[in-house]
Amino acid sequence: MHPTSPFLETDAALFEDGVDLIGAPEGLTGPWADDWTNSMKDRIQRADVIALLNVNTLRSDVSPEQRTTHWLVGEVGDVFKGKYEGELSLSSSDGALGFDSVDREKSNILHRPLLVFAKWVREDTGNVRPRWHLALGSRDVVDAVRIQLGGKPDDSGKTTIIERTTQ
Numbered sequence: 001m002h003p004t005s006p007f008l009e010t011d012a013a014l015f016e017d018g019v020d021l022i023g024a025p026e027g028l029t030g031p032w033a034d035d036w037t038n039s040m041k042d043r044i045q046r047a048d049v050i051a052l053l054n055v056n057t058l059r060s061d062v063s064p065e066q067r068t069t070h071w072l073v074g075e076v077g078d079v080f081k082g083k084y085e086g087e088l089s090l091s092s093s094d095g096a097l098g099f100d101s102v103d104r105e106k107s108n109i110l111h112r113p114l115l116v117f118a119k120w121v122r123e124d125t126g127n128v129r130p131r132w133h134l135a136l137g138s139r140d141v142v143d144a145v146r147i148q149l150g151g152k153p154d155d156s157g158k159t160t161i162i163e164r165t166t167q
Contacts, residue, residue: 001084001128003120004048014043015119015131017091018098019105023138043117043133044148049082052137053116055109069093070102072109074116080145088116090132098133113137115145 007015020036022028028036044050055074062068072090092102102109115137118130135141143153 001120003122007121011046015133016097017132018101019134021136023136024140047117048120049084049118051079051084051116052077053114058110067094
């Protein structure tokens with residue numbers, strides 16, 4: 001993977017390595033609704049990859065300096081923007097803007113459809129990693145993404161979530 005555009009200062013709030021589990025955005029009102037809608041539009045525009053993700057592993061590590069990092073690994077399903085196949089590994093470290101949301105929602109992230117908005121970033125070391133945001137992969141949120149990308153809402157009621165099992 002490679003960045004398709006520079007990571008801007010404004011991207012830091014959009015791809016904060018965090019999660020929101022708002023499944024019915026029409027229930028938001030006032031400034032919350034405006035903020036959610038504007039952030040979603042900007043995420044869709046700036047993301048390199050938008051896809052359904054089923055997180056099947058969530059691990060938390062604590063460094064000797066007592067800094068926590070949450071590691072999420074999931075299987076990518078339908079891709080709405082960009083290209084990606086297989087497993088995707090994400091991390092959220094103590095100090096990231098979205099860390100508190102991941103920490104708070106740890107028990108609600110596993111084994112449910114989520115939408116990942118990923119922006120590839122080349123770090124100073126030369127490594128490329130995703131900066132990301134996870135949203136609940138509800139029909140309302142998926143339809144909002146489809147419409148913003150110039151498509152139509154999915155009226156089939158079918159969404160592909162890939163789940164890997166081991167025996």
